[in-house]
Amino acid sequence: MTEFNSISAVQEDDEIDLAELFFVLRRKIWIIISCGLVGATIALLYTMFLIKPLYQSSSMIYIFSKTTTVTSAIDLQIGKQLTVDFEILGKSRPVLEKVISDLQLDTSYESLLSTISVENPTDSRIIKIAVKNQDPQLACDIANSLAENLAARVAEVTDTTKPSSVEQAVPAIRPISPSKSKNTMMGGMVGVLLAIAVILVMYYSDMSIRSEDDVRKYLGLGTLASVPFEKSISEGHESKSTKKKKAKKKK
Template sequence: MENYNYDEVEINLRDLFYLIKSKLWIILLSGIIMASAAGLYSSFLITPVYTSTTKLYILSKTTTLSSLADLQIGSQLTQDYMVLVKSRPVVTQVIENLGLNMSYEEMVGIITPSNPSNTRILAITANYTDPYLAKKIVDEFATVSATQIAEIMDADKPTIVEEGYMQSHPSSPNTKMNIVIGGVLGVFIASGIIILLNLLDDTIKDSDDIERYLGMTTLALIPIESGAAKLSKQDEKNRKKRKKSKQLKDMR
């Protein structure tokens, strides 16, 4: 008889395929439940956030394109302006002008200055729960930043090339994307649990398992469960007959 090493687990891809196929309804149900949960969570438990962006052009109108020095200086100044936009004097002035009940740290967490690659454009973006206020914040930042930057750098004011816009739909959360992610996650989790439970189940279920684990060939199969079921049905019939006979005797 061959010795079987129980530390080794043989994975039969064909068996796993049929296992997944037999439990497909559970997997799909798990995906639907997770997708529904993600959709409900995104719709009712996450506060929508709206985005608005304004853009400043660093070089002044008097700058000529023939001046390479001015263009290079403009590129360097853009990086400096990104830091100045989040400076305390600028942020504090914006809060006072709009009459907001915010701290410096709260306002800094709302705005994000950025510089599109290979440009002299300074973009200021605000992410806030109120779309109207998000637009007002970036517009005020553009005005205050241009004035403060001109005073601090002793240069011309940057030109506002694009004012903020008010979004009609929130930029986050992305409900559709969250539903898809939730559904896929539910399918993978259910499949993983089913496969794991199958691999951990070392009970012998059929003749193939006997040959695989014990190295013994089965000669015949005895339908014990089927026979037991038949005997159980026959016992039930006999019990009903005895009960009926007793009732007839009592009636006599």
């Protein structure tokens, strides 16, 4: 029975702590909101002025060449297996180094490889080439050059004519990253969480005794009586003592 009562007391204290914690945060709600707004503003300004935008352009080529027939397609195992070959060839060193040479790019094979993607859309016989760059025109030129060199490389490897181009890349008008709205939201959330964390740390580190509940909670003691503090009486006492000091100085 005693153990049950102690467990109930602990649960009751936890409920009181949660309720008290809620009121503590509610009293500081304007600080939390202000920190959220500051965090969102900082994130927005950082995104607008310090992060360089990235643009993406894409081109597409068709797997089958103009001379490919159904029979030769079967012989060459054209299908899903060949699309994988196209993806590998699109990222191969000879193809990318040819792109670097044609466009006279001041970059390396590894750097260019990190900015491109070669993929096959589901249930299609099309290879999509996407290129990201801070310069929208350069991203477009790289995508078109990569598609051209990939098609030439495929024709060379498979000993067929070049695959047909489905779509030429065009310069992007809007950047794909960074997202102002996403970064602003994340900055606001970080500001709110930091404010809550600071408030909770200050609250739990403050061991001041302010009420009878605090005496019971922190000291485990009961109180016999409490004396209320009247601010007006305190202020009147202070004003009287101040007058007496001034009167003594005059004498």
